[in-house]
Amino acid sequence: MVSIRQKLRTDGLPDFRNLGVIARTLLGVHALVFAIVLAAHPDLAQAVQAFVRAAALLEPALVASLCLLAAATPWLRRLPYGGGFAAALALAGAAAAASHALLGEAAPAGLARTLAYALAAAALVLAYLRLRERAFSPALAEARLAALQSRIRPHFLFNSLNTVLALMRRDPRRAEQALEDLAELFRALMSDARTLVPLAEEVALAERYAAIEQLRLGERLRLAWDLDAAPMDALLPPLVLQPVLENAVHHGIEPSAGPGEVSVRIERRGDRVRATVENTHLPASGAEAPRPGNRIALENIRERLALYFDAEARLETRAEAGRFCVEIDIPYRSQAA
Amino acid sequence: MRPLRVFIADDEAPARERLKALLDDIAAEVPNVLAGEAASGLQALERLPDSGADVLLLDIQMPGIAGLELARHVAALERAPALIFVTAHDRHAVEAFELNALDYLLKPVRAVRLAAALRKAVATGPASAERLARAAGAAREFFSVAARNRITLVPVSEVLYLKAGQKYVTLRTRAGEHLLEESLVQLEREFAGRFVRIHRNCLVARAAIRGFERASCGEEGEPHWEVVLEGVPERLPVSRRQWQAVRALAGGQTHG
Numbered sequence: 027m028v029s030i031r032q033k034l035r036t037d038g039l040p041d042f043r044n045l046g047v048i049a050r051t052l053l054g055v056h057a058l059v060f061a062i063v064l065a066a067h068p069d070l071a072q073a074v075q076a077f078v079r080a081a082a083l084l085e086p087a088l089v090a091s092l093c094l095l096a097a098a099t100p101w102l103r104r105l106p107y108g109g110g111f112a113a114a115l116a117l118a119g120a121a122a123a124a125s126h127a128l129l130g131e132a133a134p135a136g137l138a139r140t141l142a143y144a145l146a147a148a149a150l151v152l153a154y155l156r157l158r159e160r161a162f163s164p165a166l167a168e169a170r171l172a173a174l175q176s177r178i179r180p181h182f183l184f185n186s187l188n189t190v191l192a193l194m195r196r197d198p199r200r201a202e203q204a205l206e207d208l209a210e211l212f213r214a215l216m217s218d219a220r221t222l223v224p225l226a227e228e229v230a231l232a233e234r235y236a237a238i239e240q241l242r243l244g245e246r247l248r249l250a251w252d253l254d255a256a257p258m259d260a261l262l263p264p265l266v267l268q269p270v271l272e273n274a275v276h277h278g279i280e281p282s283a284g285p286g287e288v289s290v291r292i293e294r295r296g297d298r299v300r301a302t303v304e305n306t307h308l309p310a311s312g313a314e315a316p317r318p319g320n321r322i323a324l325e326n327i328r329e330r331l332a333l334y335f336d337a338e339a340r341l342e343t344r345a346e347a348g349r350f351c352v353e354i355d356i357p358y359r360s361q362a363a
Numbered sequence: 364m365r366p367l368r369v370f371i372a373d374d375e376a377p378a379r380e381r382l383k384a385l386l387d388d389i390a391a392e393v394p395n396v397l398a399g400e401a402a403s404g405l406q407a408l409e410r411l412p413d414s415g416a417d418v419l420l421l422d423i424q425m426p427g428i429a430g431l432e433l434a435r436h437v438a439a440l441e442r443a444p445a446l447i448f449v450t451a452h453d454r455h456a457v458e459a460f461e462l463n464a465l466d467y468l469l470k471p472v473r474a475v476r477l478a479a480a481l482r483k484a485v486a487t488g489p490a491s492a493e494r495l496a497r498a499a500g501a502a503r504e505f506f507s508v509a510a511r512n513r514i515t516l517v518p519v520s521e522v523l524y525l526k527a528g529q530k531y532v533t534l535r536t537r538a539g540e541h542l543l544e545e546s547l548v549q550l551e552r553e554f555a556g557r558f559v560r561i562h563r564n565c566l567v568a569r570a571a572i573r574g575f576e577r578a579s580c581g582e583e584g585e586p587h588w589e590v591v592l593e594g595v596p597e598r599l600p601v602s603r604r605q606w607q608a609v610r611a612l613a614g615g616q617t618h619g
Binding site: 123153180185187188189191193195196241242243244246281282283308361 | 367375376377384403425427433451470471473
């Protein structure tokens with residue numbers, strides 16, 4: 027089992043394959059250079075020109091460092107923090123030295139000074155990233171995750187229980203099945219929020235949820251699953267798919283007296299997994315205006331995705347001609363990797 | 364004692380089934396028969412008048428029309444049934460619906476509670492329209508036009524103007540006219556954002572105003588402005604007192 031603990035542990039270097047880390051490094055180094063240039067030139071226009079010159083010389087070394095760090099990340103993260111820190115500095119220094127050699131005559135400073143700058147910048151960035159990771163410590167992140175996960179609509183629980191009670195006399199077998207489904211759902215809801223789960227489990231859970239809603243809503247709920255290209259071994263945070271589906275039913279099906287359709291499509295595209303949940307959506311015509319709370323549920327999922335994947339996950343919504351669409355895009359990680 | 368006629372309005376079939384089973388269970392204690400059932404608010408309004416229902420069990424959140432608004436239209440019926448709201452929401456949400464002052468049951472409903480609510484409903488009788496209006500707070504989305512114990516709903520958005528007559532208010536839509544038994548003052552207050560008063564006896568839907576024209580001599584014998592409306596030929600006189608306010612709202616789109 028892959029756990030969020032692994033991702034959030036503080037005793038290793040940051041993951042330089044992560045977009046968020048890369049972006050923060052690039053921004054951090056540039057901000058540092060700009061601050062230094064600004065201190066040296068009192069005139070702003072001159073400072074900007076000097077910054078552009080400095081940046082042009084800096085870029086090769088910076089990009090090379092990031093490439094090296096990204097490539098070495100699996101190995102770096104296995105080292106204790108001190109060792110990893112030294113190795114990362116060494117990589118940054120090597121990239122700076124190589125860039126210095128390549129620039130030849132154009133190099134702005136001697137090798138020793140270039141190395142000193144590179145090492146200082148690298149140390150500062152690493153220290154910043156470590157501080158940042160500490161600030162979002164696992165304990166804090168776990169608490170936030172748990173709080174985010176436990177939100178289910180009470181309305182759903184009571185309606186489901188009511189459905190089961192109604193089935194009890196006429197169709198005890200289906201009532202049994204519905205209670206089993208409900209139990210599974212609540213087991214997932216109360217489970218360990220940190221553990222990533224395979225997509226197959228998420229899909230099974232969403233199907234259990236759908237079975238309960240189907241009993242309740244009958245003909246009004248038409249579900250279409252498209253899972254042929256779904257990578258069932260992909261890992262994702264628990265309870266990402268089900269709440270999106272619940273959202274679609276709550277906003278797309280319940281407010282309408284006639285039948286409506288919800289479609290779920292999950293597919294792998296290269297190293298990304300994309301899940302699309304679409305529902306027929308009534309135009310906001312006063313009487314059947316969309317219900318409030320839509321944004322809260324989706325914001326909750328977006329926040330959880332960010333806690334797991336940082337900047338590498340995306341949740342987007344589109345409202346178009348009678349349809350509402352939620353698209354989740356996360357990196358493909360399988361149990362085997 | 365005559366058995367109580369109970370009407371069930373809930374959009375979920377299992378929920379209706381459950382209520383029917385419970386009504387059966389308490390039949391010895393509170394004699395009752397099913398007067399009818401409906402799967403939506405509009406269906407309920409259609410079927411209620413002929414059902415002779417004494418009590419309506421009404422799900423608060425049904426598609427099409429909000430439960431509380433539906434209740435207000437039901438209360439306007441000649442033989443209005445007593446109302447019991449049913450909801451799966453928790454107490455907190457019930458407070459948000461302003462249902463506190465009214466009778467309600469929480470889903471899943473228990474037989475004892477249902478029996479108690481039915482007995483109480485019979486004792487207190489139908490809820491008054493005013494009390495429901497107070498509870499609702501928000502403006503309605505439909506006007507209900509009652510005729511011979513039938514209810515016709517007219518979406519507020521289709522109304523072009525409301526004009527007070529001797530006893531009734533005339534409601535004008537593109538398709539025709541209806542009579543409302545309400546006071547223009549109360550209508551003005553409820554729909555303050557949507558309608559604007561142009562005359563002592565007339566409210567006009569802001570969205571329906573196409574422009575203004577100068578009438579040289581109207582019934583009042585002196586020059587005045589008239590509102591030109593979208594979709595209907597008639598012009599409505601603007602009174603001297605309202606002219607400034609009306610023109611400010613309409614943003615000076617005058618011609619003529």
